[in-house]
Amino acid sequence: MNIIEITHLHKTYNESEVKVHAVNGVNLNFEAGEFAAIVGPSGSGKTTLLNLLGGLDSPNDGKILIDKTDLSELKSSDLIKFRMKNIGFVFQSYNLIPVLTAQENVEFIMHLQNRSKQEREERSMELLRAVGLDGRENSRPNKLSGGQQQRVAVARALASKPKFVLADEPTANLDSKSTEQLLSIMEELNRKENITFIFSTHDQRVVNKARRVITLEDGKVISDERKR
Amino acid sequence: MIIPASNYPKYPGKRKVKYQNMGTNIKLAWRNLWRNKRRTIITVASIFFGVLLSAYMTSMQEGSYTKMVDIVVKFYSGYMQVHQEDYWENKSINNTFEYKQDLVDQILADKDIDFVIPRLESYGLASSQELTKGAMIFGIDPKGENHLTKISDKLSAGNYLQKKDDGVILGQGLANYLRLNVNDTLVIISQGYHGISAADKFPIRGIIKHVSPELNKSIVYMSLHKCQEFFSAENRLSSLVINVANNKIMKRALRHLKRKIKHPYSVMSWEEMQPEVVQQIEGDRAGGVIMKAILYIVIAFGILGTIMMMMMERRREFGVMIAVGMQKRKLASIVFFETLFIGLLGILSGLVVSYPILLLQSANPIPLTGQAAQLMEEFGFEPYMFFSTAWVVFRQQAISVSIITLIIAIYPVISILRIKEIKALRA
Ligand SMILES: Nc1ncnc2c1ncn2[C@@H]1O[C@H](COP(=O)(O)OP(=O)(O)O)[C@@H](O)[C@H]1O
Numbered sequence: 185m186n187i188i189e190i191t192h193l194h195k196t197y198n199e200s201e202v203k204v205h206a207v208n209g210v211n212l213n214f215e216a217g218e219f220a221a222i223v224g225p226s227g228s229g230k231t232t233l234l235n236l237l238g239g240l241d242s243p244n245d246g247k248i249l250i251d252k253t254d255l256s257e258l259k260s261s262d263l264i265k266f267r268m269k270n271i272g273f274v275f276q277s278y279n280l281i282p283v284l285t286a287q288e289n290v291e292f293i294m295h296l297q298n299r300s301k302q303e304r305e306e307r308s309m310e311l312l313r314a315v316g317l318d319g320r321e322n323s324r325p326n327k328l329s330g331g332q333q334q335r336v337a338v339a340r341a342l343a344s345k346p347k348f349v350l351a352d353e354p355t356a357n358l359d360s361k362s363t364e365q366l367l368s369i370m371e372e373l374n375r376k377e378n379i380t381f382i383f384s385t386h387d388q389r390v391v392n393k394a395r396r397v398i399t400l401e402d403g404k405v406i407s408d409e410r411k412r
Numbered sequence: 413m414i415i416p417a418s419n420y421p422k423y424p425g426k427r428k429v430k431y432q433n434m435g436t437n438i439k440l441a442w443r444n445l446w447r448n449k450r451r452t453i454i455t456v457a458s459i460f461f462g463v464l465l466s467a468y469m470t471s472m473q474e475g476s477y478t479k480m481v482d483i484v485v486k487f488y489s490g491y492m493q494v495h496q497e498d499y500w501e502n503k504s505i506n507n508t509f510e511y512k513q514d515l516v517d518q519i520l521a522d523k524d525i526d527f528v529i530p531r532l533e534s535y536g537l538a539s540s541q542e543l544t545k546g547a548m549i550f551g552i553d554p555k556g557e558n559h560l561t562k563i564s565d566k567l568s569a570g571n572y573l574q575k576k577d578d579g580v581i582l583g584q585g586l587a588n589y590l591r592l593n594v595n596d597t598l599v600i601i602s603q604g605y606h607g608i609s610a611a612d613k614f615p616i617r618g619i620i621k622h623v624s625p626e627l628n629k630s631i632v633y634m635s636l637h638k639c640q641e642f643f644s645a646e647n648r649l650s651s652l653v654i655n656v657a658n659n660k661i662m663k664r665a666l667r668h669l670k671r672k673i674k675h676p677y678s679v680m681s682w683e684e685m686q687p688e689v690v691q692q693i694e695g696d697r698a699g700g701v702i703m704k705a706i707l708y709i710v711i712a713f714g715i716l717g718t719i720m721m722m723m724m725e726r727r728r729e730f731g732v733m734i735a736v737g738m739q740k741r742k743l744a745s746i747v748f749f750e751t752l753f754i755g756l757l758g759i760l761s762g763l764v765v766s767y768p769i770l771l772l773q774s775a776n777p778i779p780l781t782g783q784a785a786q787l788m789e790e791f792g793f794e795p796y797m798f799f800s801t802a803w804v805v806f807r808q809q810a811i812s813v814s815i816i817t818l819i820i821a822i823y824p825v826i827s828i829l830r831i832k833e834i835k836a837l838r839a
């Protein structure tokens with residue numbers, strides 16, 4: 185069953201003098217449990233597509249259905265609430281909240297969801313263990329390496345038990361060892377827990393781990409391959 | 413197992429944990445405050461110094477007003493007076509009233525009233541052998557009057573009046589003008605009650621240096637008894653001077669008395685009797701308000717600058733928070749609290765430090781020297797800088813900073829409500 189249905193999606197930027205067609209008629213579906221990479225050269229529209237998919241930006245045309253909910257029909261505050269319940273985000277530059285410890289960062293969304301203290305603590309510790317950061321739960325982001333911060337970000341994205349996780353070039357700022365570590369954690373979460381990951385990258389090693397590779401060029405899908 | 417989806421509980425009710433969340437917002441706000449320690453400290457310090465300076469200035473002003481009122485009250489009018497209702501308009505001996513114990517008892521029935529003293533005041537021509545000068549004649553109850561004005565302390569020669577004394581005490585200036593001394597004789601000519609002529613000779617018992625230069629040049633004190641006799645105003649008074657503990661109590665007592673004492677009498681406060689003093693105080697206060705307003709406006713821009721900088725630096729972080737599901741309203745409340753905390757810290761530190769300083773200062777007024785001191789002494793002021801620790805000194809600062817902070821806090825709230833997360837994320 186599809187959890188995401190994208191039809192006829194268009195996004196243009198008119199901010200500069202030249203009109204840029206960043207996403208140009210994209211049709212895509214995603215099923216629960218996918219581990220999909222969006223690849224393509226810089227400027228091909230990966231970030232724009234992920235932002236639209238995450239409800240952070242709105243398309244000029246086309247439709248995004250997530251579990252039968254049309255994102256364009258939600259008003260601003262409902263969209264925020266929808267994101268909180270359904271979508272996990274991992275950003276290229278980690279974007280943890282600097283005043284919160286690793287564990288508090290993971291708990292952040294659960295706070296927004298009004299989860300009980302016990303529930304928050306148990307789950308955040310569980311997730312930190314899963315990303316190999318037990319023992320660092322009380323460290324603030326500035327005391328963690330880039331790789332560690334990104335692993336906290338993955339734990340944070342999962343804390344709310346989202347329907348899927350969007351990650352825009354999650355490894356772009358990481359060294360190869362951290363990249364490998366992060367990828368294997370994501371892969372394991374996907375395999376064992378059936379968590380849906382959609383991530384963009386232009387790192388070939390990351391692409392190789394994906395089970396589905398969607399290639400963009402000039403805002404269009406030029407190939408969509410499933411492995412195995 | 414990380415996500416056993418089936419036994420992952422559904423949303424708990426929203427209300428249940430609202431408190432907890434309020435706590436989280438405040439905790440977050442508090443921590444955010446200390447992200448840029450130096451900047452927060454500098455901002456708080458600017459408020460701190462503003463509060464300190466303002467409180468110091470206000471304390472000095474209020475202290476001097478209190479002293480001024482004290483002098484007016486102690487050396488002249490008392491806090492309140494009861495007159496015959498036409499007396500204030502036309503201070504004639506004919507507008508006096510008959511002393512009635514009932515009236516005094518009625519006044520004293522109010523617990524706020526400390527004591528009541530009778531006076532008979534009028535004018536006359538005071539003469540020595542060859543010189544004459546207009547004089548103010550005060551018929552007083554020597555003991556009662558001294559209780560209020562402590563005039564016996566101001567005697568520069570001779571003795572104070574006895575109860576039914578038939579002598580007089582002169583202001584130094586008047587005595588000098590008439591070239592009279594203790595034990596000399598003063599002649600007074602005037603008009604008594606209902607036009608009866610009044611003229612008599614009085615032995616001079618003493619000479620006082622009155623704190624009011626005006627009175628010093630014109631005052632003649634005599635016992636009430638002798639004064640009534642002189643003016644043929646048997647048992648009549650021009651005023652009952654009513655004393656209370658302080659100006660605050662006066663306000664309440666005045667209200668009660670005005671309700672109680674009616675025709676043919678009227679009750680007046682020192683403020684009604686001497687509106688020029690009130691005006692002078694009000695004018696001075698207004699000047700102070702302008703100075704303080706300028707000071708606080710400068711501080712306000714300092715705070716605003718800090719908040720704007722903070723908003724700019726954290727734009728991206730705000731974007732992230734909204735992206736992952738934080739409602740803008742909630743985020744706005746966090747930043748609102750941060751702004752409030754800065755103001756609060758400034759107020760608290762300012763008050764905590766200024767209170768003991770001003771307490772110390774009010775116990776040890778600053779002595780003045782030189783010409784200013786001389787001038788003040790001449791005008792009946794003690795040559796000191798007095799300080800007040802009245803509630804208003806501190807309340808004014810607390811309210812000013814609170815208002816400033818609240819107004820400034822509108823800025824981050826509005827700018828967060830307007831944030832476009834996609835743009836903020838790119839910041
Ligand atoms: N905010 C924006 N304003 C104008 N043009 C933009 C904006 N964001 C992206 N673009 C343009 O849209 C195209 C796609 O960009 P992007 O989605 O960031 O690609 P990618 O993430 O694959 O590098 C690029 O040509 C880029 O210059």
Ligand SMILES: [Mg+2]
Pocket residue numbers: 230231232
């Ligand atoms: Mg990109």
